[in-house]
Amino acid sequence: MNTVIFLRKRCHSGKYPPEADQPLAEKVESKRMxxxxxxxxxxxxxxxxxxxxxxxxxxxxFTTARAIKEITDELGIPFIFKxxxxxxxxxxxxxxxxxxxxxxxxxxxxxxxxxxxPILTDVHTIEEVELAANYVDVLQIPAFLCRQTDLLxxxxxTGKVVNIKKGQFLAPEDMKHAAEKVLSTNNKRVxxxxxxxxxxxxxxxxxxxxxxxxxxLGFPVVMDATHSVQLPGKGNLTGGQPKFIKPLAKAxxxxxxxxxxxxxxxxxxEALSDAESQLxxxxxxxxxxxxxxxxxxxxxxx
Numbered sequence: 099m100n101t102v103i104f105l106r107k108r109c110h111s112g113k114y115p116p117e118a119d120q121p122l123a124e125k126v127e128s129k130r131m132x133x134x135x136x137x138x139x140x141x142x143x144x145x146x147x148x149x150x151x152x153x154x155x156x157x158x159x160f161t162t163a164r165a166i167k168e169i170t171d172e173l174g175i176p177f178i179f180k181x182x183x184x185x186x187x188x189x190x191x192x193x194x195x196x197x198x199x200x201x202x203x204x205x206x207x208x209x210x211x212x213x214x215x216p217i218l219t220d221v222h223t224i225e226e227v228e229l230a231a232n233y234v235d236v237l238q239i240p241a242f243l244c245r246q247t248d249l250l251x252x253x254x255x256t257g258k259v260v261n262i263k264k265g266q267f268l269a270p271e272d273m274k275h276a277a278e279k280v281l282s283t284n285n286k287r288v289x290x291x292x293x294x295x296x297x298x299x300x301x302x303x304x305x306x307x308x309x310x311x312x313x314x315l316g317f318p319v320v321m322d323a324t325h326s327v328q329l330p331g332k333g334n335l336t337g338g339q340p341k342f343i344k345p346l347a348k349a350x351x352x353x354x355x356x357x358x359x360x361x362x363x364x365x366x367x368e369a370l371s372d373a374e375s376q377l378x379x380x381x382x383x384x385x386x387x388x389x390x391x392x393x394x395x396x397x398x399x400x
Contacts (some may be wrong), residue, residue, distance in 0.1 A: 106343060107179045108116055108296070108335055113158060117272040120209045124164075124330075125165075130142070130242060130318070131259065131286075131287050131289075131318060133145075133178065133216050133235055133236060133259055134216045134235060136176040136177075136216065137176075137180065137256070138176075138289070138318045138356055138357060139189060139318035139356045141315075141354075142356070143174075143175070143340070143390075143393055143394075143397070144175070144351060144352075144355060144356060144357055144358055144389070144393050145177070145178060145216055145356065145357040145358070146166075146170055146175050146176065146177050146178070146357070146358055146360070146386070147178045147180050147320065147357055147358065147359045147360070148166050148177070148178075148179070148180060148359070148360040148361070148362045148382070149162055149163060149166065149179045149180040149181040149325065149326070149361070149362060150181050150361065150362065150363050150369065150376070151163050151181070151182060151185075151361045151363070151370075151371040151372040151376060152181060152183075152185050152194065152196060152202075152204050152370060152371045153181050153182070153183050153196065153202035153206065153228060153330070154194075154197070154369070154370050155197065155327050156205050156208070156339040157206075158363075158364065159181060159205050159206075159209060160205075160208075160209060160212075161364060162177045162363065162364060163209045163213055163215065163358075164213060164361060165379055165382075166179070166362065166366075166379075166382065167179075167213050167215060169382060169383045170385060171296060172383075172388060173386055174202065174390075175386060176216065177215055177249075177389060178216045178217070178218050178220065178235070178236065178357075179206075179209055179210075179215045179216070179217050179218070180217075180218040180238075180359070180361075181206060181214070181217075181219060182196070182219055182220045182371075183202035183203050183206060183219050183220075183230065183233075184196040184199055184202065184220070184222070184226070184352055185194060185239075185371055186220075186222040186243055186389060187222075187240060190276050190335070192215060192280060192371040193335070193375075194371055194373070199226075199229065202330060203219075203229070203230065203233045204232075206219060206234060207233045214353045216233065216234075216235040216236065217233070217234040217235050217236070218234060218236035218237075218238055218261065219233075219234045219236075219237070219238065220237075220238045220239075220240055221237050221238070221253065222240065222243060222249075223241070223249065224249060224252040224322060227252040227253050227256060228252070228256075228257070231258055233257040234258070235258065235259060235261050235263070236252040236259040236260075236261055236289075237253045237256065237258050237259070238260075238262075238263065238291075239253060239260065239262045239263060239276075240263055241263040241264060241265045241266055241293055241325075242266075243269075244262050244264060244265045244268065244276045245265065245275075247274065247279055247318065248276075248295075249284065250259065250276060250279035250280050251279055251280070251283055253280065254279065254280035254281070254282070254283030254284075254285040254334055255283045255285070256285075257284075257287075257332055257380075258287070259284055259287040259288075259289065260280050260285065260288050260289070260292055261286065261288075261290075261291055261320065262276050262280070262288065262289070262291065263276065263291040263293050263322065264291060264292055264293065264308065264312070265314045265382075266288060266293070266294060266295055266296040266302060266325075266330075267296055268306070270292070270308035270309075270311040270334075271312075271315070271316065273290050274315050276290075277315065277317060279390040284400060286339075288317050289317060289318045289319070289320055289356070289357065290302065290309050290312045290315070290317050290318075290319050290320065291319070291320040291321070291322050291359060292309055292312070292319070292321050292322060292326070292350075293322035293325040293326050293359075294326035294327075294328065295308075296330075299331075300329050300331060300337070301329060301330075302326060302327070302328055302330065303382075304326050304346055304351060306349060306350070309321060309350060309353050309355055311352075312351065313355075313356075318356035319355050319356055319357075320355065320356065320357040320358070320359050321346070321347065321350035321351075321355045321357075321358055321359065322359040322371070323343050323344075323346045323347040323350065323358060323359065323360060323373075324340075324359070324360050324361040324375050324376060324377060325361070325375065326337045326342075326347065327340060327341075327342045327343055327375050328348055328372070328374075328375045329374075335373070335374075336372065336374070336375070337374050337375075338372070338374030338375030339364045339375075340366070340374065340375055340377070341378070343360070343375075343377050344385055347360070347385065347389060348388065348389065351389050351392045351393050351396065352392050352396055352398060353396070358389065360382070361375065361377065362376060362377050362378075362379050362382055363377075363378070363379060364378075364380075365378070366378055
């Protein structure tokens with residue numbers, strides 16, 4: 099039998115996790131922010147951030163966005179549409195990266211204007227920040243780039259909401275340093291996202307304590323329930339275990355998170371990116387009904 103030994107990181111006091119520094123929490127206004135007309139944090143109902151992994155074409159993007167909006171409008175769930183206009187972090191040289199920056203961003207802007215929903219997309223360089231900020235409402239810093247000082251500062255200077263994904267290699271309390279880089283620009287509109295932690299090779303696990311720890315830093319916290327089920331770098335494409343998407347989402351909502359992140363596709367098997375870790379669009383409505391019920395109980399919402 100193989101034995102796995104877990105070692106807990108200790109701070110000077112010998113406790114785990116180390117408590118968040120109070121000065122950082124004081125810089126942020128009560129874990130709440132507004133994105134367009136959506137209130138995020140401060141015990142508000144959870145916000146759904148969802149959409150295809152990447153902009154594949156206008157038809158799939160609009161079909162998915164329109165369907166999710168109809169579902170969330172029916173259920174009364176605040177909705178932010180997400181899709182990457184460019185995929186820079188690819189397993190293989192031959193993996194799909196996008197249809198072209200300007201074309202993809204134009205499609206996202208059309209979704210925003212036609213459906214009246216806020217838009218989130220990833221940025222990887224300072225140049226991408228300057229471009230994407232003209233089109234979207236939330237700039238997302240990918241997990242592998244969460245320590246990139248110049249990138250975080252550039253994103254902060256736009257005044258847009260900055261969603262920082264926790265690196266798979268990072269302890270949750272260390273995300274305060276990434277947040278401080280954005281705060282240094284006088285931009286307090288920061289969210290922190292859990293998307294799994296490296297567990298040996300080709301595997302991720304989710305430590306649910308991280309959701310609590312990051313909220314104690316004073317920021318709205320997001321759970322990415324789809325990237326968290328990935329099996330990174332396994333072969334030429336990133337694998338996944340989609341059967342765990344729903345259990346992880348329910349567990350995170352039960353903790354009281356502020357937003358839930360799903361990559362959703364009409365037909366994940368045919369998706370051009372992250373085909374093994376996207377939630378089928380046909381399963382979203384039923385799952386959201388369950389999640390809303392859990393959220394109401396957790397937050398004692400009327």
